[in-house]
Structure formats: C-alpha cells, structure tokens
Amino acid sequence: MRLLTHNMLSSNIKGVTNGFPLRIEAEKVVEKQVEINHDFLRNIFPKIEWKAFVDASRILGYAELPEEAPEPSVLESDHEFLGKFHHALLELHIEEGALVCPETGRKFPINKGIPNMLLHEDEV
Amino acid sequence: MPSRSAQIRLVSSHPEVYEPCDDSFALVDALLADRTNLLEHRPTLCMEVGCGSGYVITSLALMLGQETPEIQYIATDTNPYAVRVTRETLEAHGVHAELINTDIASGLENRLAGSLDVIVVNPPYVPTPEDEVGREGIASAWAGGENGRRVIDKILPIANKLLSKRGWLYMVTLTANNPSQICLQMRERGFASRIVVQRSTEEESLHVIKFWRDFDIQADAKDVVTTSSILPARVMDLLPRLSFWRSGSSNNSC
Ligand SMILES: C[S@@+](CC[C@H](N)C(=O)[O-])C[C@H]1O[C@@H](n2cnc3c(N)ncnc32)[C@H](O)[C@@H]1O
Secondary structure, X not given: OEHHHHHHOOOOOOOOOOOOOOXXXXXXXXXXXXXXXXXXHHHHHHHOOHHHHHHHHXXXXXXXXXXXXXXXXXXXXXXXXXXXXXXXXXXXXXXXEEXXXXXXXXXXXXXXXXXXXXXXXXXX | OOOOOOOHHHOOOOOOOOOOOHHHHHHHHHHHHOHHHHHHHOOOEEEEEOOOOOHHHHHHHHHHHOOOOOOEEEEEEOOXXXXXXXXXXXXXXXXXXXXXXXXXXXXXXXXXXXXEEEEEEOOOOEOOXXXXXXXXXXXXXXXXXXXXXXXXXXXXXXXXXXXEEEEEXXXXXXXXXXXXXXXXHHHHOOEEEEEEEEEEOOOOEEEEEEEEEOHHHHHHHHHHHHHOOOOOHHHHHHHHHHOOOOOOOOOOOO
16 A cells, blocks of 8 residues: 555544544555656645655655645656655555554554455444 | 556456456446547546456556556455455556555545546446345345445445546446436436447346536536426437336346
8 A cells, every 4th residue: 555545545434523644553564666757746746635644654764755745836846856755655555554543543454555444334 | 569458367366256257348348449538538546446356457557557657546345355356466467556445435535535537337236135235255246236226326426526527437337227317317416428338248238338527417407406307408319329228137147
C-alpha cells in the first residue's frame, strides 16, 4: 500500500465522524522505484491532505517533505520537490502492518501490501 | 507491439476466486473498443470494483499504460483471496494497482468523492436467492439476489459519488438485470449511456454499458423531477436499441 492510498482512506466504521487520517503501524516497508510522471503529480497534488501525508511519510522514516504544503506553482518548476513528492507518494509501500481508526482504535490489518477494510456486522 | 490485454497463462488463480470468463472478456473487449477515447480522456485515477483474478484491471493498465503513464489504478474486492490473486496477476505483467480488501469502495468514499475518472465493474449479476449474496467464498462472485440487482444497485450511487465531473463508468449487465431500467435510473442521476459491447452466449446475453455525465441531461433531470414530463430526446434515441431486452433468468456457466 502506497501513501497515496493511505491519503485516500478513512475509517468506515458506522458512527465514526473523525475517521481521517488512519494512524499507521508499519511493520515492513519496502521501496520500489517507479518512473516519475509530472502530469500525475500535478493532477493529484490538489487532492492530497498535506499534513496527513507528511506525517505518514515521517512514520515510514522519510523526513524530506516540507511541513507546509507548497504553492501549486512549485510543481511547475521545482524538480527537486517533485522528486521528493513522487518518492513519498508512490515509492514507499507498507507491506505489513495496520491502519488504526483515530476515533475507536480499531485496527485494519495490512497483509501483503493490501489493507483489509472489511467491517464486522456490528460496525456496518 | 506490447500486449494490450492480460495473458491468460499469466493470470493467477485460486479455488475461491472467479476465473476470467465470457463476462470478463466482454468487459475487456469493451475497454479495447473504447481505448482511443480513453487515451484522449487522459484519466488520472481509474478503479475496478470486484477485481477477482485481476484480469480486467491488469488489461486496463496494459492497454493505457504506454501512452498514458500518468494514470494510477485502484482495485477492490470483498474476497481476500481475490485481491491477493490480483496482486500476483498484476506483478506477472509488470503493472501496478493499489489493492483494497473492501466492500465496493468502503473507506474511500469520503476522500475519493468526485475524483475517479474511470470505474470499471463486472458485478455479481446472476439472479439468485437473496441469502446467497455476499456470502464468503466463490458464490459471492456471481450471486446477485433478486433480478441480479442487489450489488449493482449498491454500486450505482457510489459510482455517482466517486466519479469526477468527466468520469466514466463501464459496467457488465445481464438481460435479467433489466439494463434499460438501469440506464433510466442513471439518467435520473444525470448520466447518458451507450452499449459498447453486446454478446450472447447460449446461457446469457451480456451488455457492457458505458455511462458518462451529460450536462444537458442533468438540466433535464432536474426538470423531470419537478414536472415529471415527457422523456427527453436522448432516451428516446436509446429506447429502440433497448427494446429487445427481455427479462428472464439466466445462469452463469464457466
Ligand atoms: C463476476 S466477478 C468479476 C471478477 C473480475 N473482475 C472479472 O471480470 O473476471 C465479481 C467480483 O466481484 C466481487 N464482489 C462481489 N461483491 C462485492 C462487493 N460488494 N464489493 C466488492 N467486490 C465484490 C467478487 O468477489 C468477484 O471477485
């Protein structure tokens, strides 16, 4: 699971109002290089919750992202920033671990890189 | 030329996971038939609901990946074996999709609302007793409850929520699902529709329907709600083509 996906997931338990971001418990993280694509990064940038993303990248041991979200214009010219954004968003994969609901503490396990968001009957 | 769909010998399998079948091939053929439009569309995020073996999402990534490398893919399934098998199928073809073991798009609906440019789905569409829907194991791959519509009818409003303004939905339906009524329901949500692939086997008659937001219809749809008047022209265009749709039950055989 990439941090892109972490940034798009919230706790889906019935009654939870504040389900984002899910806390990360990472047991195994792997890096896989992929070709950078500036168009994708520019298109997705406005959809990213920056603080959740920066915090998640730090938990995975990557501390190069700026605390504050940069202006979108930075994405036009700053190749160094694009490289960091790309790396944290798409090249770090949580292979084993869990996502934890910030409100209830319920754990959603991640196995073989796949988060399990299935709910028990009493949570739907 | 690189392959434009997944190779069957590289598709992973598991006894509890739906193997690529006529409906899977019909969906991939529909995407191939619409490939030029998809390339021009330049989607950012594409999702498959109910990925099973991974045959469809892998094919989509292969057919669009060369020319439009800026796309990211997401695939979901309720069956934990299916998402694992999909991962193997994707890896065997050297492509990637983010996988989530979830019910339709549960957990993604808040943050991904209005963000998906393409959704593809080959849902469990076979009419079955209601209590067979969503059971564990392989039966949930086809069991669709009354008229095969139980899961389809849950997917449609979620697709409406998740699709971007320019979003497209491709969905497999069976005659017994009453596809013309599905199209009318989607029309009320402001979507136009078109049959991309139609295929009859001895057992079933499949249609792959493409839905897209049509702003004329959205204006009309609001009128329809208030005046509930005559059907607007676009549906009238569609109806002759839909008129041969009969209802009747069918069984999945593969
Ligand atoms: C007809 S199979 C299609 C599999 C594959 N996409 C293909 O075309 O070969 C339907 C798939 O949807 C999955 N499914 C059933 N109900 C679901 C739900 N509520 N949410 C997500 N996936 C579901 C099943 O587990 C199965 O893998």
